[in-house]
Amino acid sequence: MKILVVDDERDIQTLFEQRFRKEIRDHSLEFAFAFSGEDALTYLAQHAHEAVLILSDINMPGMSGLELLGHIKQTYFKPPPVVMMITAYGDAENFNMAKQLGADDFLTKPVDFTLLKEKLKNIH
Amino acid sequence: MLLEFILAMVIIRYLRTYLKKENITASWDRQLIIALAISIGLFVMGSVFKQLVYAGALLLDILLLYIMWTAYNTRVFLPLKPAIYAVLPYVVVSVVANIVPLLSRQWADDIHEYSEMAKLFAVIWMLAMWFITKKQRKAIETERLRAQEKEKQYALTEAIKSQLEIQVAERTAALTQQKEELQQALTELQSTQAQLIQSEKMASLGELTAGIAHEIQNPLNFVNNFSEVNTELMAEMKTAIDSGDMEEVKAIADDIIANEQKINYHGKRADAIVKGMLQHSRSSGGQKEPTDINALADEYLRLAYHGLRAKDKSFAATMKTDFDESIGKINVIPQDLGRVILNLITNAFYVVAEKKRPLTPDGRVNLASKDYVPTVTVSTKKTGNKVEIKVADNGNGIPAHILDKIFQPFFTTKPTGQGTGLGLSMSYDIVTKGHGGELKVSTKENEGSVFTILLPLQN
Numbered sequence: 001m002k003i004l005v006v007d008d009e010r011d012i013q014t015l016f017e018q019r020f021r022k023e024i025r026d027h028s029l030e031f032a033f034a035f036s037g038e039d040a041l042t043y044l045a046q047h048a049h050e051a052v053l054i055l056s057d058i059n060m061p062g063m064s065g066l067e068l069l070g071h072i073k074q075t076y077f078k079p080p081p082v083v084m085m086i087t088a089y090g091d092a093e094n095f096n097m098a099k100q101l102g103a104d105d106f107l108t109k110p111v112d113f114t115l116l117k118e119k120l121k122n123i124h
Numbered sequence: 125m126l127l128e129f130i131l132a133m134v135i136i137r138y139l140r141t142y143l144k145k146e147n148i149t150a151s152w153d154r155q156l157i158i159a160l161a162i163s164i165g166l167f168v169m170g171s172v173f174k175q176l177v178y179a180g181a182l183l184l185d186i187l188l189l190y191i192m193w194t195a196y197n198t199r200v201f202l203p204l205k206p207a208i209y210a211v212l213p214y215v216v217v218s219v220v221a222n223i224v225p226l227l228s229r230q231w232a233d234d235i236h237e238y239s240e241m242a243k244l245f246a247v248i249w250m251l252a253m254w255f256i257t258k259k260q261r262k263a264i265e266t267e268r269l270r271a272q273e274k275e276k277q278y279a280l281t282e283a284i285k286s287q288l289e290i291q292v293a294e295r296t297a298a299l300t301q302q303k304e305e306l307q308q309a310l311t312e313l314q315s316t317q318a319q320l321i322q323s324e325k326m327a328s329l330g331e332l333t334a335g336i337a338h339e340i341q342n343p344l345n346f347v348n349n350f351s352e353v354n355t356e357l358m359a360e361m362k363t364a365i366d367s368g369d370m371e372e373v374k375a376i377a378d379d380i381i382a383n384e385q386k387i388n389y390h391g392k393r394a395d396a397i398v399k400g401m402l403q404h405s406r407s408s409g410g411q412k413e414p415t416d417i418n419a420l421a422d423e424y425l426r427l428a429y430h431g432l433r434a435k436d437k438s439f440a441a442t443m444k445t446d447f448d449e450s451i452g453k454i455n456v457i458p459q460d461l462g463r464v465i466l467n468l469i470t471n472a473f474y475v476v477a478e479k480k481r482p483l484t485p486d487g488r489v490n491l492a493s494k495d496y497v498p499t500v501t502v503s504t505k506k507t508g509n510k511v512e513i514k515v516a517d518n519g520n521g522i523p524a525h526i527l528d529k530i531f532q533p534f535f536t537t538k539p540t541g542q543g544t545g546l547g548l549s550m551s552y553d554i555v556t557k558g559h560g561g562e563l564k565v566s567t568k569e570n571e572g573s574v575f576t577i578l579l580p581l582q583n
Contacts, residue, residue, distance in 0.1 A: 009342050009345075009346075011346050011386055011390070014382075014383075014386065015345075015346060015349050015350065015353070018350070018353045018357075018379065018383065019349060019353055059430060059433055059434075061429065061443060062440060062442065063440065064433065064438075064440055066438075067440070088337055088340075088341030088342060088345075108341075109341040109342060109344070109345040110341065110344050110345035110347075110348040110349060111345055111349060113349060113352070
């Protein structure tokens with residue numbers, strides 16, 4: 001399963017690679033990283049339908065996670081990839097907005113990887 | 125004889141009139157009536173018995189002298205002294221003229237002409253004195269009336285004066301009260317202003333809080349997760365040691381070291397953010413310290429951006445920075461100058477967001493919105509002995525008619541409740557009074573505004 005992680009924090013790549021090193025090693029999971037909403041859209045345009053799951057931060061300079069979410073859910077209608085939103089604000093407003101735009105799930109920072117792994121299993 | 129009698133009548137009457145006028149009664153008047161009776165008696169006697177004419181006249185003279193003597197020596201008749209002087213010569217002449225015939229007829233005939241002459245002079249004297257006295261009395265009377273009039277006028281003036289004094293006292297009291305009321309109003313206004321300034325600080329702190337939450341959760345995310353990863357890696361390392369795979373052990377150890385460095389880096393990042401927040405909320409009175417202006421501007425640019433983003437999910441803008449790295453550190457109060465930069469940047473973001481809105485304030489579709497890229501540029505530059513910090517936006521610009529008001533306290537173009545109107549006025553004070561610098565603005569309609577902070581290098 002290929003997962004696209006979108007966040008403006010560059011260390012997120014190292015973190016994910018370490019956190020999922022076993023999964024990466026045994027090729028059960030594959031990761032791609034984008035450091036802005038625009039990057040993510042470019043990646044998706046080039047690798048259509050490759051990514052099954054998109055994990056996106058909401059607060060990013062330029063295109064926000066929510067805008068990205070809107071684009072993804074509109075452009076890649078069939079089959080729409082699963083999109084999980086990650087944000088530093090655990091507020092209801094962000095949550096509702098993300099749900100409304102079609103987000104499949106919602107995570108707060110700091111990311112609980114045990115919980116994330118559980119969620120990924122369910123997607124399998 | 126007749127003249128003496130008439131004189132006696134006139135004098136007595138004169139005295140009585142005087143007494144009456146001065147309101148002096150009783151004994152004096154009675155004595156005068158007696159004198160009157162005696163003189164009438166003497167006159168009758170002298171008229172009936174021709175040989176007693178001189179004796180009668182003499183007695184009348186004596187009576188007159190007595191009256192005049194008494195009057196002269198009495199306090200009551202003091203004002204009549206001139207009259208006595210007037211009459212006295214005649215009486216004396218008369219006495220002599222009446223005594224002489226009694227002593228010798230021959231002598232009397234000899235001196236008759238002289239006595240008649242003397243009598244004439246005495247009468248002239250008397251009349252002259254009478255005229256003079258009358259004139260004097262009249263003058264005195266006029267003077268007295270004038271004095272009375274003056275006194276009246278004085279009393280009137282006094283009355284008006286005291287009335288005026290009362291009015292002045294009333295007005296003074298009213299003014300004092302007004303002054304106290306104004307003083308109180310001023311005190312209240314000052315405390316309100318202080319409260320507003322505090323609430324402006326709190327408002328900007330509120331704007332920051334959301335930004336800070338985001339800024340702090342990101343490093344915490346790394347700190348927590350990398351430390352958990354390290355725990356897992358340590359367990360893996362143990363297994364690798366047990367199996368004797370030293371290559372693997374080294375690889376894991378390298379990972380752990382790299383992760384620890386990341387934990388440390390992000391921990392420090394969180395620390396800096398919290399310190400910045402504390403500095404911002406601290407009330408002014410901060411000390412000037414060598415500060416990296418570029419880092420300060422960058423920090424507050426990020427905070428402002430994330431703060432707005434937290435409030436308005438749809439908000440997005442392009443941030444550009446152009447920092448002059450040759451500036452180095454300059455002496456400023458970081459939290460104060462940070463507040464100014466934050467304020468200018470927040471305003472810039474606000475105006476570009478307004479321009480980007482799909483609908484204009486009056487409800488029409490904003491056609492320009494689609495192609496518009498909201499951009500805020502923060503730049504620094506060293507020019508001679510000054511450092512300039514520019515915050516530029518590509519918003520709608522500031523209308524000319526409000527340009528001279530924007531630095532006034534409480535002036536705001538934001539809807540009620542959204543701005544205190546103190547941001548720019550506080551910024552102005554901080555830059556000019558706090559740092560001896562300048563805060564300038566240049567604006568072009570539909571093209572945007574540039575706020576420039578000019579700080580002197582040596583302060």
